[in-house]
Amino acid sequence: MGRVDLIGAGPGEPELLTLKAWRLINEADIIVYDALVSQELLAGITGHPELIYVGKRMGNHSASQAEICSILVQHAIKGKHVVRLKGGDPLVFGRLGEELDALRCENIPYSIVPGITAASGCAASLGFPLTERGLSTRLRLITAQFSQNHEIDWSNLARTDETLVFYMGVSKAAMISSELIKAGLAEDYPVLIVENGTHNEQRAIETPLKQMAATITANQIKAPALIYVGQVVTRVHRQSQSQVGAMIV
Numbered sequence: 291m292g293r294v295d296l297i298g299a300g301p302g303e304p305e306l307l308t309l310k311a312w313r314l315i316n317e318a319d320i321i322v323y324d325a326l327v328s329q330e331l332l333a334g335i336t337g338h339p340e341l342i343y344v345g346k347r348m349g350n351h352s353a354s355q356a357e358i359c360s361i362l363v364q365h366a367i368k369g370k371h372v373v374r375l376k377g378g379d380p381l382v383f384g385r386l387g388e389e390l391d392a393l394r395c396e397n398i399p400y401s402i403v404p405g406i407t408a409a410s411g412c413a414a415s416l417g418f419p420l421t422e423r424g425l426s427t428r429l430r431l432i433t434a435q436f437s438q439n440h441e442i443d444w445s446n447l448a449r450t451d452e453t454l455v456f457y458m459g460v461s462k463a464a465m466i467s468s469e470l471i472k473a474g475l476a477e478d479y480p481v482l483i484v485e486n487g488t489h490n491e492q493r494a495i496e497t498p499l500k501q502m503a504a505t506i507t508a509n510q511i512k513a514p515a516l517i518y519v520g521q522v523v524t525r526v527h528r529q530s531q532s533q534v535g536a537m538i539v
Contacts, residue, residue, distance in 0.1 A: 292319075292366040294393055296386060298379040298405015299323075303488040304331040306411060311403045315339075318373040320365050322358065326377025326514055328489070339373070355385055359392035366398045377514075379407040383433050383457050407431070408516055409455040412487035416494050417527030420453050425521050428452035434459030434466065434517075448473035453520035460515050464503035470519065475499055482523035485515040496523065 295314045300306035307315075315321065316337045323332070325345025332341065342361060344353040353361070358374075365372050380386045381404055393400045409431055413420050420429050430447070434456045447454060448470050459466055471477055477500035485493045497505035499519065505511075 291398065292368065292370040292372060293399040293401075294362050294366050294372045294374055295401045295403060296374045296380050296389060297376070297403040298381075298384075298407075299327045299331060299375050299377050300406040301378055301408040301411030301488045302326070302328050302486070303411070303415075304328060304334060306406050306488065307331070308403060308405070311405065314401075314403065315373055315375065317371060319370040321373045321375055322361055323375040324377050327375050355388055359389055362389060363392055363396050363398060366393070367396065376405070377408075378411075379405045382407045382431060408457065408487055408514070409518075412484040412492075412494075412516055413518075415488050415492065416482075416484070418522055418525040420455070420522060422522055422525070426451060426453045430454050432456050434462040442469070444469040444473040448475045450475070450479075450521065453518065453522050456517040456519070458513065459517045460506055460511055460513050463506050463517065466517065466519075467499050467502040470499060475519075479519065480521060480523045482518040482526060483511055483515055484518070485511050487514070487516060494526065496526070 295318070297311045297314060299311070316335055318337065318339045320342060321339045322342045322344055344358045344361065346352070362372055362374055374389060376384045378384065380402065386402070390400070409420065421427060428451065430452060432454060435458045456466060477498060479499040481497050481499050481502050483495045483497065483502070483506060493511070495505060495509055495511070502517070
């Protein structure tokens with residue numbers, strides 16, 4: 291019997307990996323990786339693992355979740371050391387539970403190595419806090435890919451004393467903006483959209499809440515991107531466009 295290590299690759303910048311993650315990646319026989327894992331990270335691996343891509347983009351899934359679980363189980367049963375490499379932190383919107391269920395069902399040994407989630411990585415790269423005394427006392431990480439059967443309590447989200455971070459929200463920007471305004475947030479409430487966070491091509495664009503969807507369209511923002519809603523985004527460190535890694539509009 292082999293084993294599976296479920297590892298967070300962080301938000302993109304390879305040096306944001308933990309030491310444990312990097313050691314296990316370089317010891318692996320097989321690496322099963324997602325679309326958000328940077329090519330720079332993969333290129334730096336010193337071992338010679340077999341790389342299996344199972345990335346998911348909107349409307350283009352190279353493998354279903356059931357197929358991914360099957361890949362992990364099959365290779366571990368053959369005695370392989372498998373690393374399941376996920377962008378960000380596998381404990382945050384990483385469908386970790388389904389993969390753990392598959393491994394536990396077959397009594398396959400595993401470990402979980404957390405990574406820096408995109409919300410923290412992007413905020414750090416742009417120089418602003420996610421919470422701040424007297425400004426934002428709570429933080430909520432929210433997936434914008436809502437279940438059709440799950441109703442969102444927008445009135446509960448429309449608070450001025452917290453920071454909201456929407457993952458996978460580009461395609462839902464119009465709805466997010468409309469619902470938060472209807473629930474009580476001001477039309478000019480501060481929003482920050484970050485595309486390709488922590489990568490060299492990172493873009494960060496500030497916009498009022500009402501104009502969020504129009505801003506995304508006008509600037510041709512594509513996934514992967516995060517949407518920050520809250521007073522803390524006014525603390526963004528404004529770098530010039532000539533500085534690599536950030537562009538504030």
